Structures are given as C-alpha cells and as structure tokens.
Amino acid sequence: MLTGKNKITYFDNAASSWPKPEVVYQAMDDFMRNIGGNPGRSGHRVSIAAARIIFEARESLAGLFGLADSSRIIFTANATEALNLAIKGALKKGGQVITSGFEHNSVMRPLRFLEQESKVQITSIGPSQDEMVDLRLLEKAITAQTKLIVSVHGSNVTGDIAPIEKISAIAKKHKIPFLVDASQTAGCMPIDLSRLEIDMLAFTGHKALLGPQGTGGLYIKEGIELAALKQGGTGSSSESERQPDFLPDKYESGTPNTVGIAGLGAGVKYILKTGIQEVWKKKKHLRAYLLKSLGSIDRIKIYGNLQPEGLAVVSFNLGDLSPSEIARQLSEKFAIMTRPGLHCSPLAHRTINTFPKGTLRASLSNFNTSQEIDHFIKCLKKIARNPA
Amino acid sequence: MFKKNSPESCVITFSAVYHALKAEKHFKGLGFKVKLIPVPRQISSNCGIALEFNFRDRERLAAVIQGARLAIENIYPLFKIL
Ligand SMILES: Cc1ncc(COP(=O)(O)O)c(C=O)c1O
Numbered sequence: 001m002l003t004g005k006n007k008i009t010y011f012d013n014a015a016s017s018w019p020k021p022e023v024v025y026q027a028m029d030d031f032m033r034n035i036g037g038n039p040g041r042s043g044h045r046v047s048i049a050a051a052r053i054i055f056e057a058r059e060s061l062a063g064l065f066g067l068a069d070s071s072r073i074i075f076t077a078n079a080t081e082a083l084n085l086a087i088k089g090a091l092k093k094g095g096q097v098i099t100s101g102f103e104h105n106s107v108m109r110p111l112r113f114l115e116q117e118s119k120v121q122i123t124s125i126g127p128s129q130d131e132m133v134d135l136r137l138l139e140k141a142i143t144a145q146t147k148l149i150v151s152v153h154g155s156n157v158t159g160d161i162a163p164i165e166k167i168s169a170i171a172k173k174h175k176i177p178f179l180v181d182a183s184q185t186a187g188c189m190p191i192d193l194s195r196l197e198i199d200m201l202a203f204t205g206h207k208a209l210l211g212p213q214g215t216g217g218l219y220i221k222e223g224i225e226l227a228a229l230k231q232g233g234t235g236s237s238s239e240s241e242r243q244p245d246f247l248p249d250k251y252e253s254g255t256p257n258t259v260g261i262a263g264l265g266a267g268v269k270y271i272l273k274t275g276i277q278e279v280w281k282k283k284k285h286l287r288a289y290l291l292k293s294l295g296s297i298d299r300i301k302i303y304g305n306l307q308p309e310g311l312a313v314v315s316f317n318l319g320d321l322s323p324s325e326i327a328r329q330l331s332e333k334f335a336i337m338t339r340p341g342l343h344c345s346p347l348a349h350r351t352i353n354t355f356p357k358g359t360l361r362a363s364l365s366n367f368n369t370s371q372e373i374d375h376f377i378k379c380l381k382k383i384a385r386n387p388a
Numbered sequence: 389m390f391k392k393n394s395p396e397s398c399v400i401t402f403s404a405v406y407h408a409l410k411a412e413k414h415f416k417g418l419g420f421k422v423k424l425i426p427v428p429r430q431i432s433s434n435c436g437i438a439l440e441f442n443f444r445d446r447e448r449l450a451a452v453i454q455g456a457r458l459a460i461e462n463i464y465p466l467f468k469i470l
Contacts, residue, residue, distance in 0.1 A: 040405030043426030043436030051437070055409035071406055236404035237434045246459075249404050 009336040009372050014156050014184060014313045014343075014363030016206045016213060020267060024210060027053075027266035031259050039258055041235040050258050057265025058248070064187070064268055064276065065201070065219060066194040074218045074251040075261060079183040079204035080106040081229070082218035085251065086179050086200045087111060087148070089226025094119035095147030100133045100162055101126040101351035102155045105344045107181055111150075121145070126351050132162045132305065139170050146176050153191075154184035157348040157361065158304025159287060159313030161185070168197040177224060183207060184311055187268070188283050188366075190276050199224050208279075208365070210271065211264030214257050220247070230254070282366045286312040289370050290362065293377045297384065303352045303359060312368075315343075315352075315359035318384050323360040326383055334379040338362050395443050395465035399425070400453075401433035407459040408437045414456055420445055431464055440466070 010018050031053060037044070040051035054075070062070035076082040087110045091097060097111060101124050114120040123141045128134035133151060149171045151162045164180055171178035177199040182191060186201075187208030193201065198221070205215025220226065231243045232253030244250055271279055287310050294302055299319040304310070318326060323340035330336040341358040342349050349355040362376065402408040408424060415422045420441060427438045441449060443465065453460055 040408075040435070040437060043438075048424050048437060051405045052409060055406065055413075058406075059413070071410070234404070235435065239434070244404065246404065248406055 007335065009334070009368075009375060011362040011364060011368070011372075011376065012337045012339050013365040013368075014207065014311075014361065015339055017208060017210055017365045019367060020210050020212070020263070021270040023266045023270055024212070024263045028212065028259050028263040031262040038255055039235070041233075041255075053258060053262045053265060054256060057261045057268065060265055060268040060272060061203075061217065063272060064191075066192040067219070068194070069222070071247045072220055072222065074220060074248050075256055076216045076218060077214055077257065078206075078216040079181065079202045080216075082202035082204075082216050083107055083179075083181060084110050085218055085226060085229050086202060086220075087150070088114070088229065090148045090177050090179065090200070090224075091120050092227055093147070096121045096123060096143055096145040097148045097150060098138060098141050098146060099124045099149075099347075100151040102132060102152050102157065102160075102162070102345065102348040103150065104152060104156060104181065104183065104348075105346070106183075107150055107152070108347055124347060127305070130305070131166075132160045133167060135163065135166055135170065138167065139174075142170075142174050142176065146174070148179060149176050150179045150181065152181040152184070153186075154182075154189065154311045154313070155304070155345075155348060156184050156313065156363075157315050157343050157345050157359070158352065159184075159311035159315075159363075160304045160307065161189070161310055164198070165196060171199075172197045184313065187271055187279070188276075188311065189280050193219060205260065205264040205267070209264060210267030212260045215260040215264040218251075220251075226251070228253070279366060283312050283364075284308060284310070286364045286366070286368060286370075286373070287314070290314055290364065290373055293373050294380075297377065297380060299384070303354065312364035313361065314363075315354075315361045317354070317357075317359055318380065321384070321387055323358050325387070326360050326380070329383050330376075330379060333383075334375075336376055336379060395467050397440050397443050397466045398446050398449075398463055399428060399431065399438040399440050399466055400449075400463050401427060401431060401435070401438050401461040403434040403459065403461050405435055405437055408435060408439055411439055411453075411458045411460065414458060415439070415441070415449065415452065418452060420449065420452075428466065431462075433461060435461075 037046035058070040179200040186203035201219040205211035206213040234249040327340035
C-alpha cells in the first residue's frame, strides 16, 4: 500500500479490490511483455503459451470451486455479462422468476428488461427473522410457471450471507434451476460446487478473486443448456459457419481478455496457496472487529443481521448525516475511500428500508488491518462531532 | 525416391484448444512425455494444436484416453520421410 504523504485507506473493496497481490501485476506484465499472442488461434509456440494461461486460470478456478471439469467455467467480461447469459438463457421462454430481496442491478435490470417484454414475472422474497431469505415464503411463491430462482450469495450492501444451500434444496425439490450471484463471495468464502446443488454460479474477477477489472465468469452445470449471448470465432471448428456446441467454446466467442485472465489466474493461485479457509477466517475476523468498533460510535445505525458468518462489508448511517457527505469528508480530509448511496442495489436498500437515502459502506480486503479500522473509527467520530 | 520409415511419433488432434490442454495436463500428470505442437500440414483438424507423443506409448495412451473420457478427434502416426 502507499505510504507517507500519499497513503490512503482503501475501504471500497466490494466495488473493486485494491491492491492486488504482487503476482497479479507480474502475471499481467509478463503476458503483455513476453507472450502477447492470440490464445490457441494459431498453434505456434506463443499462441499455445497464451492458451495455456487461460487454461490454467480455468483449472485454478475449478480447483477453488471443487469442480473436476473446468470446461464448465465460461469466462466473461464481468459478473454482469455472466448474469445476463444465465438469466436470458434460462428465461428464454419466459415464466416466473423468484429472487432474494438483496439482488444487485446486474440481476434486476436484465429481469426488468425481460419483464418489460412481458416475458417474465418477478417475485422477490425478503428476509426472515434470522435469515437473509425467508425460505418458507420462497417455497410458497413457487408455481408451475417458476423457471428460475436467483440469489445473491453475499450481499454487497450488508455483507450478510444468503442460505444458498437451503435454497438449493428447495430448488432441487421443485426441479427449478438455481442461479447464484457469487460476485462478493467467490475468492473469500469456501464454495464447493461438487457438493452444492447449484445450476449456475456467476462470479467477477476484480473483487475477492483479486484479479483485474474486465474479468469474470459463469459456472454452468452439466445438463444446463443456454442460448449464447454472442457467436463468433473460437479457434475451433473453423471450417464451420455454425457456433460449436461444446464448452467452453460455445459461450466464448472472440479474442478473450487474456491479459486480464492472466491476472485473474494469478489471483486465484494466490488464494489457493493461502488457503480459502484461511482467507475466510481472516475476512470474518475483520468483519467482527469492524462491527465491534463501529458499535462504539454514538447515534450509529448498522444494517443487516450482524452475524459473525459474513463478509467484511458493512453498511451504516450516522445520525442524520448524509452518507455522501460523510464519504466526501472521509476522502478529502482523511484519504479514506468508502462508498455512499445505493451500491447499484436499490432492491437491497428497499429491503433494509434505506431507500432512497442509502447508506455508507465500508468494505475491506484481507490486505486491510485493524490499525486502519481504528483510524477509520477515529475519523468517523471526528466527522460526527463536527459535521460541517 | 522417398522411402517411408516406420513411424516415430504419433499426434492426437482435438476439436478445441481446451481439450488439447486438458489432455496435455492429464498425460503429463501420469508421467508421459507429450508435447503440444502446431498441427502437421499433412493432417486436417478442427483446432490448430495437436499433441505429439512417442510411438511406443500409443497403446497405453489410447487406454488412458478411453478411461479418462478425454475428448479427442483422432490419433495419427507420423512418418519421417527419408
Ligand atoms: C452482488 C453483486 N453482483 C454483481 C456485481 C456486478 O459485478 P461486475 O460489475 O463486475 O459485473 C456486483 C459488483 O458490482 C455485486 O456486488
């Protein structure tokens, strides 16, 4: 992290994590400087080297998610593209969709778009007393027309974790495909797809997976067939003008973001080397310390279920102060980066009754420290005492 | 005139780069000596990369391909033209 005069406290890791492990910068620099070829299109040594970078990133992700067959992981530009592919593919013929009450706009906007074309009816299920999704209401909402259940895994607003294992059991019982948005959890929380009954899982590369922006992907379980969002060159079956029907090529047309995937692959390897259980333990430790420290501030309201099993992502309000005013002062006076407002998740803010004002969100990565949390709390107290 | 030698190596072709790299990893993990090469010009394949291996490993490799359900296109012997 930067030191001295330029030192900043970066608490906006739920937007994009920063900094990245050194190996991520190195992998990207090495690809750009020393490899640079088009992956697998040409067959020469450089082209094979580029293809191998993508293959290894795919294998590492499969390892992280407990998958034997890495071809079921498709690379996309981000979680948004993965979610669009999953949602538009699964709801091609319309029908009802059930979501949690905490979905990001990358889920809600494709759904609202389909709704406008009068193809889809949306039912969102709020939390119960002790769970982020009310499972009883969820099961009651299922009809013969239900074609998809979508749930965010970890909320980007409250850091709470949805009971995806229990939702998956309900989805399986009713034979409805289940899509999980793991944008906030992939890379910091164990996700074992060999054990969980999940049909599709979307992830993004630039948050807890520690890769660069412009990377992400979708896991598609064997047996799930989606309409691809785009068609084009894949380097395979070049004699045919038809899109190949095997994975990953079916869903991956055009030259990929190889430099980005090089960085993502290095980020995932770094996580595997550290151990995902270790990463998760540290995350929960940071969450606990952040929650406890924030709790010492007068007139603070913290949102969410405040359970220990959660992300180091916390949303709060301070008295009547506007979140954007606090964020501005944190940035300008103290070089602390946070994110105010609705966090691209108006649905989540309606669910926790903070719409339209929103909240101030602090989101930490494992590169953050308890000293930084102490500094953050001190600055928040200063702002609360002297808001102007 | 050209004289055909006995084959020295074999190549496996694939329909996609992913399958070529998957096979390479699998064989290397089992201790086979294999190498990814551009598809030799006398062969036609859906994908530009092929996996070359020693001719005498061909039967053991074929058994591995079957057992592991590796997706391959074809196996060709390669003759050195003398
Ligand atoms: C829960 C959630 N879903 C989806 C996204 C979208 O990710 P991306 O912007 O990488 O597509 C984000 C982050 O912005 C998120 O927090």
